[in-house]
Amino acid sequence: MADQLGDLTRTHTCGALRAEHVGTPAVLLGWVHRVRDLGGVTFIDVRDRDGISQVVVRDNDELMPIAKRLRSEYVIGVSGVVQRRSDDTVNAKLATGEVEVLAREIRVLNEAKTPPFQISEDAPVSEEVRLRYRYLDLRRTRLQQNIGLRHRVAMATRRYFDAKGFWEIETPILTKSTPEGARDFLVPSRAHPGEFYALPQSPQIFKQILMIAGTDRYFQIARCFRDEDQRADRQLEFTQVDVEMSFARPESIYELIEPLMQQLFKEIGRDISIPFRRMAYAEAIARYGSDKPDLRCGLEIVELSDLFADSEFRVFKQIVAGGGVVRGFAVPRGNSYTRSQLDVLVDQAKQMGFTGLIWVRPGEPPLSSVKAIGAPSLGAALTRAGASSDDLLLMAAGAGEATSKLLGQLRLHIAKKENLLDPETFTFLWVNDFPLLEYHEDDGRWYSMHHPFTSPREEDVERLESDPGSVRAKAYDLVLNGSEIGGGSIRIHDSALQARMFKRLGISDEDAKARFGFFLEALEYGTPPHGGIALGVDRIVALLAGESSIREVIAFPKTANAIDLMAGAPSPVDEKQWRELHLRQQK
RNA sequence: GGGGUCGUAGUUCAGUUGGCUAGAACGCCGGCCUGUCACGCCGGAGGCCGCGGGUUCGAGUCCCGUCGACCCCGCCA
Numbered sequence: 005m006a007d008q009l010g011d012l013t014r015t016h017t018c019g020a021l022r023a024e025h026v027g028t029p030a031v032l033l034g035w036v037h038r039v040r041d042l043g044g045v046t047f048i049d050v051r052d053r054d055g056i057s058q059v060v061v062r063d064n065d066e067l068m069p070i071a072k073r074l075r076s077e078y079v080i081g082v083s084g085v086v087q088r089r090s091d092d093t094v095n096a097k098l099a100t101g102e103v104e105v106l107a108r109e110i111r112v113l114n115e116a117k118t119p120p121f122q123i124s125e126d127a128p129v130s131e132e133v134r135l136r137y138r139y140l141d142l143r144r145t146r147l148q149q150n151i152g153l154r155h156r157v158a159m160a161t162r163r164y165f166d167a168k169g170f171w172e173i174e175t176p177i178l179t180k181s182t183p184e185g186a187r188d189f190l191v192p193s194r195a196h197p198g199e200f201y202a203l204p205q206s207p208q209i210f211k212q213i214l215m216i217a218g219t220d221r222y223f224q225i226a227r228c229f230r231d232e233d234q235r236a237d238r239q240l241e242f243t244q245v246d247v248e249m250s251f252a253r254p255e256s257i258y259e260l261i262e263p264l265m266q267q268l269f270k271e272i273g274r275d276i277s278i279p280f281r282r283m284a285y286a287e288a289i290a291r292y293g294s295d296k297p298d299l300r301c302g303l304e305i306v307e308l309s310d311l312f313a314d315s316e317f318r319v320f321k322q323i324v325a326g327g328g329v330v331r332g333f334a335v336p337r338g339n340s341y342t343r344s345q346l347d348v349l350v351d352q353a354k355q356m357g358f359t360g361l362i363w364v365r366p367g368e369p370p371l372s373s374v375k376a377i378g379a380p381s382l383g384a385a386l387t388r389a390g391a392s393s394d395d396l397l398l399m400a401a402g403a404g405e406a407t408s409k410l411l412g413q414l415r416l417h418i419a420k421k422e423n424l425l426d427p428e429t430f431t432f433l434w435v436n437d438f439p440l441l442e443y444h445e446d447d448g449r450w451y452s453m454h455h456p457f458t459s460p461r462e463e464d465v466e467r468l469e470s471d472p473g474s475v476r477a478k479a480y481d482l483v484l485n486g487s488e489i490g491g492g493s494i495r496i497h498d499s500a501l502q503a504r505m506f507k508r509l510g511i512s513d514e515d516a517k518a519r520f521g522f523f524l525e526a527l528e529y530g531t532p533p534h535g536g537i538a539l540g541v542d543r544i545v546a547l548l549a550g551e552s553s554i555r556e557v558i559a560f561p562k563t564a565n566a567i568d569l570m571a572g573a574p575s576p577v578d579e580k581q582w583r584e585l586h587l588r589q590q591k
Numbered sequence: 592g593g594g595g596u597c598g599u600a601g602u603u604c605a606g607u608u609g610g611c612u613a614g615a616a617c618g619c620c621g622g623c624c625u626g627u628c629a630c631g632c633c634g635g636a637g638g639c640c641g642c643g644g645g646u647u648c649g650a651g652u653c654c655c656g657u658c659g660a661c662c663c664c665g666c667c668a
Contacts, residue, residue, distance in 0.1 A: 038629085040626095040627050040630050040631095041624085042625060042627060042631085043623070043624035043625065044625035045624095045626060047627050047628065047630085049628070056628095058628070060626085062625060063625085075619095076618090076619095090626080093626055093627075093628085095627095095628055098628080101628085118619060119601085120601055121603090125602095125618090127602075128602090130598090130602085130603085130661090131660065132598095132660045133602075182668085185667085185668040186666080205667095205668080206668090231667095232666055232667040233592095233665085233667075235662085235663085235667085236661085236662070236663095238667065356664090357664085451668070452668050454668060457668095458668085553661090563659090563660065564660075564662085
């Protein structure tokens with residue numbers, strides 16, 4: 005049925021033809037995008053990655069029957085001559101719209117089943133169907149553009165780091181389980197019964213060893229694996245631009261990454277200004293209730309505890325007396341909310357975990373819910389929150405950080421609802437001075453907030469044992485529009501301090517030795533001070549592409565349920581493979 | 592592990608208080624048409640109403656369970 009490609013050689017892509025090509029012969033190879041059969045004349049839109057060209061068949065008894073056979077997504081080769089379209093038939097919507105190819109020969113290189121959804125329309129199709137037929141979805145404009153953008157981001161990244169003297173080095177995929185952190189993906193060893201490789205959660209230890217090895221500057225576009233539940237911005241496997249450099253201070257990393265981000269944003273024609281704003285973790289939590297604040301909207305949280313310490317409102321007074329806080333923020337134009345809208349808001353707040361949310365409308369006689377709070381305190385609170393008479397004040401009380409984080413969630417909820425987050429604005433932020441450690445109530449021990457190789461700030465090291473919660477880390481996150489797109493730190497390069505860290509984390513000497521004795525040993529052979537960062541490629545490309553899910557910028561993503569709907573992974577394996585791997589299924 | 596939204600032709604959806612012989616648009620198939628470009632016009636085919644159970648004279652619609660997609664919490668150094 006199908007014709008052979010034979011000697012048909014592409015002369016132009018389907019997006020290339022312009023007025024200057026008029027009169028020249030052309031061979032196009034691509035997919036049938038659409039056919040418009042007018043009876044005596046047939047127009048065929050031929051599509052490839054580069055664009056669409058119109059092919060005309062007319063006054064040609066040999067070609068007409070072939071043209072009539074064509075269906076959507078047939079693969080064809082067309083040979084003909086480029087001709088100018090008459091002025092009234094130019095299609096301004098097509099880059100190639102000034103010209104068309106008058107066909108002399110059409111070869112049907114392959115037929116195609118009718119696709120389950122239209123490739124030629126960008127009409128909505130359920131994600132389930134799109135994922136099942138990913139190869140068809142990838143033909144559509146949206147994913148072609150996203151995947152093309154992703155390629156350009158990767159290439160710009162490689163050019164940038166190459167120019168700065170960084171070496172791209174691959175690190176193992178089959179490696180060793182690292183302590184703490186996410187759940188590992190494990191790969192059973194055939195040669196070593198009962199032993200496992202782990203897929204890397206990040207190349208962390210290897211890149212540090214490369215610094216010990218004198219590589220000086222390393223980067224890698226690295227695949228990372230974490231066996232945790234999925235989200236719109238999280239997949240089981242994801243890609244990082246992994247970077248490490250010797251003799252780095254936090255400033256060195258900021259100054260390295262900011263121009264890179266500039267380069268990447270040039271790929272979508274945007275100029276962003278550097279340097280980026282910087283903010284300590286404590287300030288981010290206090291003012292925005294988040295360690296990755298979205299700075300595109302105001303809605304800044306203010307401290308109100310002192311105003312209620314002596315107020316008539318018993319609930320607030322007691323919370324403050326007990327070491328808790330009262331905090332809140334003003335919603336611009338929130339005074340227009342109706343009573344039922346406010347009830348809904350209070351309901352939603354409760355779902356977020358608020359025990360109570362108090363709203364106050366300025367300039368009105370206090371409603372019953374707030375009457376008890378006392379006018380003087382309220383007036384002061386409104387003033388401090390900067391609430392005008394059009395605004396609305398929202399307040400909550402409770403434990404310090406928890407209250408801030410809840411208000412931070414509510415802040416984002418309202419910002420989205422009120423359309424305060426302009427998708428065309430890109431606001432970068434470095435968050436730094438993270439706590440080195442955080443205490444987990446459930447098992448009563450300290451955990452690294454970043455990872456166990458993160459260096460504490462020199463002036464805080466002495467409190468590592470006496471007051472671990474107060475020790476700040478030389479760690480930094482890069483935040484863009486409320487999304488964490490990168491994170492890194494200056495590392496511990498002193499083996500004694502590293503040993504002290506493990507001890508602080510409750511990892512015994514034995515355990516430390518067993519799990520990464522090789523690394524501790526390496527540290528003893530002249531380790532330069534070093535540090536680095538990892539950037540989330542999927543998240544960055546999604547933001548550049550204006551997509552809200554990273555699945556839209558990954559060629560073959562998995563579902564929220566960790567399934568590859570196209571390939572059908574994961575899947576059972578046969579008996580023989582179980583045996584070879586020395587595994588048996590648990591009954 | 593928990594909460595929420597959704598599931599009806601190939602696709603996107605509609606389907607009132609339970610009365611359905613389940614509709615629309617696009618796509619698909621056939622016919623007509625020599626300048627269309629989301630071509631147009633005429634005709635046609637196409638449904639386990641996700642799956643299983645229950646209530647009912649009667650279920651796409653109500654109830655229970657289950658599966659799947661998506662969003663959120665937990666989790667993600």
